Amino acid sequence: MATRNIARFWEWGRKIICVGRNYADHAKELKNAIPTEPVLFLKPPSAYVKEGSPILVPHYSHNLHHEVELGVVIGKGGTAIPQTSAMEHVAGYVLCLDMTARDIQDECKSKGLPWTLAKAFNTSCPVSDFIPKDKIPDPGDVSLWLKVNDVLRQHGNTSQMIFSIPYLINYISGIISLEEGDLIITGTPKGVSAVQEHDELQAGIDGVVTMTFKVDKLGYKSQ
Numbered sequence: 746m747a748t749r750n751i752a753r754f755w756e757w758g759r760k761i762i763c764v765g766r767n768y769a770d771h772a773k774e775l776k777n778a779i780p781t782e783p784v785l786f787l788k789p790p791s792a793y794v795k796e797g798s799p800i801l802v803p804h805y806s807h808n809l810h811h812e813v814e815l816g817v818v819i820g821k822g823g824t825a826i827p828q829t830s831a832m833e834h835v836a837g838y839v840l841c842l843d844m845t846a847r848d849i850q851d852e853c854k855s856k857g858l859p860w861t862l863a864k865a866f867n868t869s870c871p872v873s874d875f876i877p878k879d880k881i882p883d884p885g886d887v888s889l890w891l892k893v894n895d896v897l898r899q900h901g902n903t904s905q906m907i908f909s910i911p912y913l914i915n916y917i918s919g920i921i922s923l924e925e926g927d928l929i930i931t932g933t934p935k936g937v938s939a940v941q942e943h944d945e946l947q948a949g950i951d952g953v954v955t956m957t958f959k960v961d962k963l964g965y966k967s968q
């Protein structure tokens with residue numbers, strides 16, 4: 746069998762585990778309580794999109810939001826991984842967007858329904874090029890930013906995260922075993938806002954990576 750390349754992990758069909766409300770300023774802007782345990786949800790691998798392809802607005806949403814986040818790429822799987830050895834399971838990072846149909850999420854929340862339609866649609870997880878682990882010596886101090894049509898909307902630092910990366914790897918792997926090629930997206934800082942068809946989203950980690958995505962026409966509608 747040909748060797749797989751972790752730098753192309755998004756082609757492997759592994760899971761995307763998402764952490765929500767991990768920044769107090771974002772929890773507050775959406776009027777949520779500060780969590781005492783990580784809030785988790787999932788996206789399927791069909792959510793991945795790479796630069797050069799557009800982010801598609803789901804046909805059922807009129808309020809698609811950007812959320813810029815640091816993604817952690819798992820290099821070595823495990824179950825109930827101790828915090829002390831958690832970073833040995835990390836192969837590298839990506840900058841990613843947790844695209845969220847906020848109107849649908851609000852509706853799901855009010856009806857007590859899961860967030861799948863709001864969070865897991867095709868192209869809901871744009872990712873940058875793979876960032877090898879040594880390019881980010883301290884993932885607990887990473888400055889992330891996002892602009893829409895050249896206007897700065899989000900600027901945060903992973904030092905503001907409520908739950909650290911080792912804590913998240915320990916917590917998640919005690920519930921959902923982690924596998925090589927999985928991605929953990931670690932939550933967004935404040936400043937989330939709506940995007941429209943034809944908008945250009947640019948995001949970056951200073952000195953490490955930048956990425957650009959266009960928002961395109963409505964996604965597919967089933968008959």
Ligand SMILES: O=C(O)/C=C/C(=O)CC(=O)C(=O)O
Nearest residue numbers: 764765766767775777932933
């Ligand atoms: O509870 C809400 O209203 C919204 C929560 C999120 O969308 C959580 C995230 O995805 C995040 O904080 O990054």
Ligand SMILES: [Mg+2]
Nearest residue numbers: 812843932933
């Ligand atoms: Mg998010």
